[in-house]
Amino acid sequence: MIDPDAPSSDKPITGPFIHWILSNFKEINAIDGETICEYMGPGPRAGSGKHRYIYLLYQSIEKVKQEN
Template identity: 40%
Template sequence: MEESQIIPDIIERAPPQELQVSYGRLKVHLGNELTPTQVKAKPTVHWNAEHYAFYVLSMTDPDVPSRDDHEWREFSHWMVGNILGDKINNGEVITEYVGAGPLNGTGLHRYVFMVFKQPGKINFTEPHADKNTLDGRPQFSTKEFAERYNLGDPIAGNFFQAKYDDYVPTIHEQLGTDLEKK
């Protein structure tokens, strides 16, 4: 994570656990390259969780609109809080999952998953974003989020990289953007 500059772009210290993230048979592994087409559906995610502890999972892209010009750093792709154990489907969806959508010609983007252990159940004040809105997605900060809710350092993390493919316009249309035309 240091070599890929996730530290310090998103977090200060590497998590002790590698988060298990799978898109069907495809596994995310510390920066491997996947395509937006391959990651269009929500992945399965697992970590060594305590059964009666609460967790929050986030997925962000720190490279929006590009790695060199990260004006919208970070872009929130998915966030689920109040996950009991690692039962994500029973957690509180704060930001619905949206797959990778890097602009054409902007190169590889990093898509970073982090899991934080919560100090207890939390009443999140972030606006909830469905899969058809940009609201609450651009200029998200994992560091500030973790500080606001006293989450400390992440306990697990992983990331993949992706660049534009023919599925990206579908993502942008879903979010109601016309970024491809700019």
């Protein structure tokens, strides 16, 4: 999950901000996935305008390997 409008919709200079990365889950059940980036809920600053929150979903034949 990303916010392409961080820190504000007028000046998205640091976007996209990553709110969550989960890999290797099956079907729609994210419980069995591997967390790469812990979930951080939306929390835009007051006065920062509207923010879009986007979920990117990719299908992979092979298991995604996380590098340290």
